[in-house]
Amino acid sequence: MNWKSVTIGDTCMRTKQRDPRTTPGEKFSYIDISGIDREAKCITESQQLIGAEAPSRARKVVKASDILVSTVRPNLNAIAMVPHELDGQIASTGFCVLRADHEQITPRFLFYKAMTPEFVNYLTARVRGANYPAVTDGIVKSAPLLLPASSEQTRIVEILDQANQLRKLRAEADKKAERILPALFIKMFGNPAMHSNSADPVPLGQLVIINPKKSELKCGTLKDDDLVSFMPMNAIDDRWGRITTYATKPLAEVSTGYTYFREGDVLFAKITPCMENGKAVIASTLNNGVGFGSTEYHVLRARPAVSPEWIYGLIRLPIFRQLAKARFTGAVGQQRVPANFLESFMVPKPGKDEVIKFSEITQSFHLHIERAEQTSNRLNTLFSLLLHKAFSGELTATWREAHMKELLEEMEHQTKNISAAVHEIAEL
Numbered sequence: 001m002n003w004k005s006v007t008i009g010d011t012c013m014r015t016k017q018r019d020p021r022t023t024p025g026e027k028f029s030y031i032d033i034s035g036i037d038r039e040a041k042c043i044t045e046s047q048q049l050i051g052a053e054a055p056s057r058a059r060k061v062v063k064a065s066d067i068l069v070s071t072v073r074p075n076l077n078a079i080a081m082v083p084h085e086l087d088g089q090i091a092s093t094g095f096c097v098l099r100a101d102h103e104q105i106t107p108r109f110l111f112y113k114a115m116t117p118e119f120v121n122y123l124t125a126r127v128r129g130a131n132y133p134a135v136t137d138g139i140v141k142s143a144p145l146l147l148p149a150s151s152e153q154t155r156i157v158e159i160l161d162q163a164n165q166l167r168k169l170r171a172e173a174d175k176k177a178e179r180i181l182p183a184l185f186i187k188m189f190g191n192p193a194m195h196s197n198s199a200d201p202v203p204l205g206q207l208v209i210i211n212p213k214k215s216e217l218k219c220g221t222l223k224d225d226d227l228v229s230f231m232p233m234n235a236i237d238d239r240w241g242r243i244t245t246y247a248t249k250p251l252a253e254v255s256t257g258y259t260y261f262r263e264g265d266v267l268f269a270k271i272t273p274c275m276e277n278g279k280a281v282i283a284s285t286l287n288n289g290v291g292f293g294s295t296e297y298h299v300l301r302a303r304p305a306v307s308p309e310w311i312y313g314l315i316r317l318p319i320f321r322q323l324a325k326a327r328f329t330g331a332v333g334q335q336r337v338p339a340n341f342l343e344s345f346m347v348p349k350p351g352k353d354e355v356i357k358f359s360e361i362t363q364s365f366h367l368h369i370e371r372a373e374q375t376s377n378r379l380n381t382l383f384s385l386l387l388h389k390a391f392s393g394e395l396t397a398t399w400r401e402a403h404m405k406e407l408l409e410e411m412e413h414q415t416k417n418i419s420a421a422v423h424e425i426a427e428l
Helices: 107-113 117-124 137-141 150-189 214-219 308-315 318-325 339-344 352-392 397-426
Strands: 004-007 027-031 047-050 058-061 067-070 079-081 090-092 095-100 144-147 201-203 208-210 227-231 247-250 259-262 266-269 280-282 290-293 297-302 346-348
Touching: 067 107, 079 107, 090 095, 095 107, 095 137, 107 150, 107 352, 117 352, 144 352, 150 308, 150 352, 208 339, 259 297, 266 308, 280 308, 297 308, 297 339, 308 318, 308 352
Parallel strands: 027 090, 227 290
Antiparallel strands: 004 144, 027 047, 058 090, 067 079, 067 095, 201 346, 208 297, 227 247, 259 290, 266 280, 266 297
């Protein structure tokens, strides 16, 4: 393999900085780290500002096809390629701007290199700072790179582009799926902010029990050494609202200092930023039917008029979370939704048949999502395999001839499975 061993910086051109405040009336687009979609690896948002409004970090001039690498928390791999419409605009100093020297490297080859676990691990091993872990531009540019000839770079990029397009289709299917339950809830029960489907809204506290008392355990048969489920905040997946993992602990170990819940209760994260991120879940498959977890949960238990799925659908609505945020109490960084917000929140009283139907659909939805997620994981594993082989020099002509068609067909098959699952969910 006749590939040169270089650093990323060896293949990049110098970039410039400027202070937009020197031209206070001039408009510009500002790219911040928050505008990067870490999964899709693209810029999804830029701020339209005038020079006088420029934040102190707005300094780095970018050009089309530059690669932006977040130097803050590099383990998150917030990277993106600058599109043509943002040519000449300004990015945050929180990015290292990599501008490919076209005589040595193609921009997309550099872009895919920045996705590799090897690159991410290189940066992560060199971070400094506990509260604000970051690396310098110099560290980013010192990352090692095996550089093939231009023709080989082009062949590798063509393969990775094909595979990446399938991943984009998967991401689009996921985003469609995320919108299904909120849209269905509003269609069936109305917008809780407007009470559009009901002339007689009622307080949520009439439909659910807020934070059931731990003392009810005394009426049961559990002993101190009986195992119960334990669910910290990180056990809940924000995106789909599912339990990812939990431990089991003796009742005596968790019965004080933690939040109590039981099978079928709905957990709602009350603290920022977990609440805004949508952390909520229906407690299920609990050991001995009982669980304990973070004190930052509110627990909502369905009364006969509603179901756990109805509660879950309500509190996962973006509009519900916006209204909850407006009622935050406490200091910045430790703000919480008070229990009285939930007690007094007015909702249209749902019909029994609609609640049953919504509950059935929600259960089916989560089964489909579980299957789609397994397919997504398989797709990501295949793409990671391609990245590894591409940048280790193993994606040779011989390997491509033997495996490439089979691999891309498998990735396309996995993507079709996801799209079919999303379509099936939408038809429920």
